[in-house]
Amino acid sequence: MLSSDSGFIKDVDGVFLFILAISLVLLILITLLMVYFVIRYSRKRNPRPSNIEGNVPLEILWTVIPTILVIGMFYYGWIGYERMKNIPADAIVIEVTARMWEWEFVYPNGVKTDTLYVPLGKAIQTNLISADVNHSFFVPAFRLKKDVIPNKKNQAWFRADEVGAYDIACAEYCGLKHSYMYSKVVVMAEEDFDSWYAQMYGTSQAAPADTAAKRTEGR
Amino acid sequence: MDHGTKNHAHVIGYGTYILVWLGLLSFTGITVAVAGMDLQFYNIAIALIIATVKAIMVMTIFMHLKFEDRVFRIFATVAILTLLIFLVLTFFDYSFAR
Amino acid sequence: MSNHALASQSARTDFMRAAGSRKGILSWILSTDHKRIGILYMIAMGIFFAVGVLFGLLIRLELIAPGKTIMEAQTYNSVFTLHGIIMIFLFIIPGLPAVFGNFFLPILIGARDVSFPRLNLLSWWLFVAGGLMAIVSVFLPGGPADTGWTFYIPYSVRTSTNVIPALLAAFTLGFSSILTGINFVTTVHRLRAPGMTWFRMPLFIWSLYATGWVQVLATPIVGITLLLVVVERALGVGIFDPALGGDPILYQHLFWIYSHPAVYIMILPAMGLISEVIPVFARRTIFGYSFIAFSSIAIALLGSLVWAHHMFTVGMSDTAQWIFSLLTFLVSIPSAIKVFNWVSTLYKGSIELEPPMLFALAFIFQFSIGGFTGLMQGALALNMHLHDTSFIVAHFHYVMFGGTGFGIFAAMHYWFPKMFGKMYNKARANVSFILIFIGFNVLYFPLFIAGYMGMPRRYYDYLPEFQSLHFISTIGSWILVLGLIMMVANLLMGLRNGSRASSNPWGGTTLEWTIQSPPTVENFETIPVVATGPYDYSRYERGEHA
Amino acid sequence: MNHSNAVQAHMHRDDYGAKIGMWLFLFTELILFGGLFIVYAVYRFTYGDGFSLASKELDTLVGMINTIVLLTSSLTMAMSITAIQQGRRRLSIGLVGATNALALVFMVNKYFEWTAKFHHGLFPGGKELLERTNGEILYFGLYYVMTGLHAIHVLIGMVIMTFMMVYLKTGHVNKDSFVKLENSGLYWHLVDLIWIFLFPLFYLIH
Incomplete structure (x- = not known):
């Protein structure tokens, strides 16, 4: 199964762990916030909502940060792929x-x-x-x-x-x-x-x- | 934007149509004539450019795009661009070493 | 709306009972009323969904243990092909637009019907015809298609099974989808009520509008591609068949030029629906309206440019590899924007966990998992390992079922009282939700692990090391189906003898909640004049709610 | 957007909406053929020599005549709309009829062209064709599929034109309500547009 070692294992598993780590942080953040909001702002606790229409700096923040993150992911994926496609001459x-x-x-x-x-x-x-x-x-x-x-x-x-x-x-x-x-x-x-x-x-x-x-x- | 009565506003004269038609026929003649010469790659380029010019003539006059609301022109642009992008992105695969 | 108007409206017969020029079943299957057509779609789709679920259940049962369990390999190959065709073309693609889009698009923009009601009916007939063709292909001599729903060349040219009927079915369904798209785009342009400016449209409409464009501009590509395979098989015309010099990879390009955007046809309306549900049950306006609206357009646009990420292992040029990988990563950003905005909409809301809201929150969770695992496949090096494994199977089920499927369930529970004027049993709905949620995750999560360990997809049989994961997964499928049966039974019971629902049981602010339940044939007695955005909950903020 | 118009649209027929719908439909047609153009482009790129060889077997003169026929039919179609806008019903019927007649000429021409090819064994699965190189097989495959699909569109167009002539005669399409004729015209021009590209791609470029 996955016990052996080849040149790509480090690349592939490295990219996987890199994306997995970012994903887990974001997923846990999203889920915890969701659960917290649902409890904290339940209709019983918070009968009067506040109509917050949005927040442009926040929108920019969560557009820019994911962009940087995914470009990083793209880069690592690409580097690993480069090694996969460059076949050594003495093969x-x-x-x-x-x-x-x-x-x-x-x-x-x-x-x-x-x-x-x-x-x-x-x-x-x-x-x-x-x-x-x-x-x-x-x-x-x-x-x-x-x-x-x-x-x-x-x-x-x-x-x-x-x-x-x-x-x-x-x-x-x-x-x-x-x-x-x-x-x-x-x-x-x-x-x-x-x-x-x-x-x-x-x-x-x-x-x-x-x-x-x-x-x-x-x- | 005002529309609704627009249909009745633009009656395009027969003369305009006939002029466009004559233009289309001349371009057809030109493209056939050019195809007879051996210009290598330019044969393809010229044939396609002439076809595009003819297509634009048909779309703007015969299909009334020139006289319609802006929204129709935007729509047509979006559709044609989409097709072009499909073509170009596909060729990112074919025209580079695979 | 004044009390007078309400009183006079309640006296009017609703669209379910209204007497038309035709009687009985003809008054339904020949109706051009967008609401009746929506319900026709719902019935047809429900039947196909049941068949699709049954096939899925059989797949899982076969995979509970290595070796033959309940069926032969040939049967298994046909079953997963049909599962794919049915679930994609007959359930997920038409699910939200055709059922709820048809029913609610005109109402949400304050119109009496769609722009082309007769064309709308034609779409439904084409849908049924396509579905029947798919079913007929099962029983014709030769046996059901065994190509997988992707019909990859050259296998689809070589196999002796009934590929042509299946292709024609998909083509017909594509045509039906195109006509719906044309109808919706035109309707949104032409029939918005006075005052309903583009930025006062509910977000569900934005997503349907974006979807409509994708339907119009991408579906024809798959139409022609499938037709080419038909002429290739039927007439021996050389197009894709490598034996005649054709290029199997070109087929894949054309197939995915449509079929990747199709994923967005499937998910966009669900995203729009979630944007409707969350404000209602949080009793506050949506966070970042215009960002959600524009992200729908951005997804439709970018989503059309990433198709070749299904093909990273076929040996494309390096340029194509990195461009499509980069574009794939970029398309995740508008989706992320949506998720962040939805979560922020919960902030300082006044949240009630009604059944539609539960499905919506589960959507966010599962769609996020689907999205993150999608990022993993976008990374070139990692894609080489994950492609065509059960990791992919898990990923797209998290997006399609955990996302769109849950979106459809949310829509069913959200709009049920409006569509039928009755309320289902909420406690039972909650229990079925919990079963579906648990069953879904138990079913699909193990497939991520198996896939990373090297379990290829579309496998009838597998190596012993994958057995425990497959076993857990199959158990999950039973829980899931139990939940689904309970949910459907609960809704049907609600339909039969549910309590009478008021015209606005959830306290929503969009236009459908201003008319009676079920709506009248004309929807609105007088076309409303819209003066505010769609999610105006200021009365709750001020504490003045009836 | 002017809302009084939008409201009116609820009650009256919506010609503007009908035209939007028609254009959207035309886009689907465009992309339908577009898929074929992509296939053509890729194979011409891959099999330049085979395509060049095979394309020399098509008769440029036949292609040119058909091009002129279709362009002229587009002209008569466009003029028929002007005619009905001016209320000249008989002229309009005559022009639509001329369009239909030209379409028929196109089809007859096409018929002779195809049968000639068939006689030479140049049809899908034909022995003559299968002996040739891959590029030529693909060229003729695409030739039959693309011009065939186009011909089907011409036939559909002829049916539509016939309906339009009836509608004009009965007054269903008239001076104040001619969007059906306009939309038929749009369809017909699209058929012409497709041919404007098919002609050089198959007949002219070697």
């Missing part, structure tokens, strides 16, 4: 094909798998190709999502910083088995990956172990 390029309802990964040496094996700490670039309808390449653990659109060459990248297996989901509705279109990113230590890669070379099909790794089977 390993893996072709990802999405079709109803499975993923296929093709490595630079022609190896094909249905599970994505990647070395630890290396930048991985995924070239996203759709064989039929729209899909979306979603790795929640890496805070990574990019749509896979026919006729369009989308790319995404990530760098996994912890060994383990993480879910790949399809996040764009694609029909009957949309919810079963899961696969895994398996992050291996670099030497493990190298030996796996060398061993796989020449075999174009996925190893039997791959299917076992898929969570979707048999459900």
